[in-house]
Amino acid sequence: MNTIDKQKIADSIRAIPDYPKPDIIFRDITTLIGNAEVFNGVIEILKNRYMDKKIDFIAGIEARGFIFGSALAFAMGVGFVPIRKKGKLPFTTVSEKYSLEYGFDEVEMHIDAFREVKNPKVVLVDDLIATGGTAEASVKLIESMGAECVEAAFIINLKGLQGEKKLLSHTKVFSILDYEGK
Ligand code: AMP
Numbered sequence: 568m569n570t571i572d573k574q575k576i577a578d579s580i581r582a583i584p585d586y587p588k589p590d591i592i593f594r595d596i597t598t599l600i601g602n603a604e605v606f607n608g609v610i611e612i613l614k615n616r617y618m619d620k621k622i623d624f625i626a627g628i629e630a631r632g633f634i635f636g637s638a639l640a641f642a643m644g645v646g647f648v649p650i651r652k653k654g655k656l657p658f659t660t661v662s663e664k665y666s667l668e669y670g671f672d673e674v675e676m677h678i679d680a681f682r683e684v685k686n687p688k689v690v691l692v693d694d695l696i697a698t699g700g701t702a703e704a705s706v707k708l709i710e711s712m713g714a715e716c717v718e719a720a721f722i723i724n725l726k727g728l729q730g731e732k733k734l735l736s737h738t739k740v741f742s743i744l745d746y747e748g749k
Pocket residue numbers: 591592593594595628629630631693694695696697698699700701702730749
């Protein structure tokens with residue numbers, strides 16, 4: 568049973584107009600995670616959704632995906648795998664490039680992230696999906712290691728940016744809050 572009201576979650580997220588550049592509304596989740604009731608409620612929703620799905624790992628995208636992803640992994644009693652921006656992980660990595668508005672970026676994961684688990688089942692977590700580029704590259708990384716990405720989960724989906732559509736050809740998508748604009 569999910570006990571927290573979605574409106575309460577939405578109300579806890581601060582919108583910062585024109586950050587980091589004009590026309591972007593930055594969705595600041597520091598105000599959500601600073602509210603114990605809402606933070607717990609969000610993790611509870613995700614835990615209830617995945618608890619009986621035989622999940623082996625939660626993978627979180629740097630940096631805000633680490634906050635929700637590691638709390639969820641702890642709550643579910645499973646391991647956590649960090650997906651980081653290029654050059655941050657110390658051991659041998661696999662990497663995946665993705666396009667940005669100008670140029671490209673790259674995400675990486677440790678080559679032994681899923682250890683000895685055969686055909687691991689993974690849930691990918693980030694705070695927000697916008698264009699979906701970061702999440703798409705992350706799903707490709709997970710699957711390149713022989714794992715199954717069961718679903719990608721977000722607190723916020725900016726539906727106007729169509730990221731969900733991009734991701735649906737790779738995995739299922741779940742979001743707690745859907746915002747129609749960008
Ligand atoms: P994208 O690859 O376009 O889906 O961008 C997703 C990543 O960028 C996530 O890790 C988000 O945390 C961050 N991001 C993109 N747009 C916003 C926004 N409006 N507010 C907060 N974070 C954002």
